[in-house]
Amino acid sequence: MSVHEQFAEDLALLALGSLQGDQRAAVEQHLAGCPSCRRELEQLRGDMSLLALSTAGPKPPARAKERLMSAIANQPRAQRSESPPVPWWAVLGWAAAAAMIIMVALLWQQNQTLEQHVANLSAELKQQQAELANAREVVATLTRPDAVVTVVTANTRPQPQGKAFYVRDQARLVFIASNLPQLPPQKAYELWLIPANGKAPVPAGVFKPDVRGSAAVINPPLPVGVEPKAFAMTIEPEQGSSTPTMPIVMVGAGE
Numbered sequence: 001m002s003v004h005e006q007f008a009e010d011l012a013l014l015a016l017g018s019l020q021g022d023q024r025a026a027v028e029q030h031l032a033g034c035p036s037c038r039r040e041l042e043q044l045r046g047d048m049s050l051l052a053l054s055t056a057g058p059k060p061p062a063r064a065k066e067r068l069m070s071a072i073a074n075q076p077r078a079q080r081s082e083s084p085p086v087p088w089w090a091v092l093g094w095a096a097a098a099a100m101i102i103m104v105a106l107l108w109q110q111n112q113t114l115e116q117h118v119a120n121l122s123a124e125l126k127q128q129q130a131e132l133a134n135a136r137e138v139v140a141t142l143t144r145p146d147a148v149v150t151v152v153t154a155n156t157r158p159q160p161q162g163k164a165f166y167v168r169d170q171a172r173l174v175f176i177a178s179n180l181p182q183l184p185p186q187k188a189y190e191l192w193l194i195p196a197n198g199k200a201p202v203p204a205g206v207f208k209p210d211v212r213g214s215a216a217v218i219n220p221p222l223p224v225g226v227e228p229k230a231f232a233m234t235i236e237p238e239q240g241s242s243t244p245t246m247p248i249v250m251v252g253a254g255e
């Protein structure tokens with residue numbers, strides 16, 4: 001028996017990570033000076049991972065399993081002449097190692113599934129972030145007071161006007177106004193959603209225009225699903241009112 005064969009079982013144990021103490025130190029010392037045992041160890045480690053994968057895959061690589069099992073089986077026979085029989089706890093050690101391999105395989109499978117989930121989620125997130133960035137840009141453009149230019153007939157004074165962008169089933173509202181007359185002190189404009197069903201006007205945001213008369217209301221709190229007959233604007237106290245104060249200064253119905 002060559003000096004390398006002496007280490008064959010220890011190599012298998014080392015590959016499984018269950019060799020400890022003096023035995024391990026002795027094997028590692030031998031490995032440091034023996035390329036052929038290092039190759040054997042690498043091969044055993046490769047076999048071990050193949051074996052782990054094989055319980056998850058459709059075709060177990062029989063050769064890897066054979067190699068590993070014969071590496072394990074051969075050595076006790078060779079040692080029988082000099083060493084005492086393999087004690088019962090050594091068998092238990094192999095059972096534990098086998099259980100470990102199966103567990104590793106299951107964890108690996110689970111990990112693959114989780115990784116797929118994470119990949120899907122991150123793709124979805126990227127898509128949503130891109131959509132959000134686009135939406136933000138559009139809103140930023142629409143709501144910059146200095147970006148609003150009203151095109152009117154030459155020699156006509158720009159008229160006050162407002163546009164409401166309303167998504168009923170999500171209760172989303174963006175209202176943009178331009179050329180609004182300046183307000184008296186302690187007053188503000190208030191926007192109203194006038195329901196088609198004849199119910200009371202719903203407050204849809206209190207706002208003041210800037211020095212150019214531009215203003216924007218973005219997503220004021222609104223009940224979901226109100227069918228609008230029109231949007232209207234009144235002048236109210238700064239804190240807003242719960243019912244519109246006449247007269248209505250601007251009104252517009254949907255097309």
Ligand SMILES: [Zn+2]
Nearest residue numbers: 004034036037
């Ligand atoms: Zn060797």
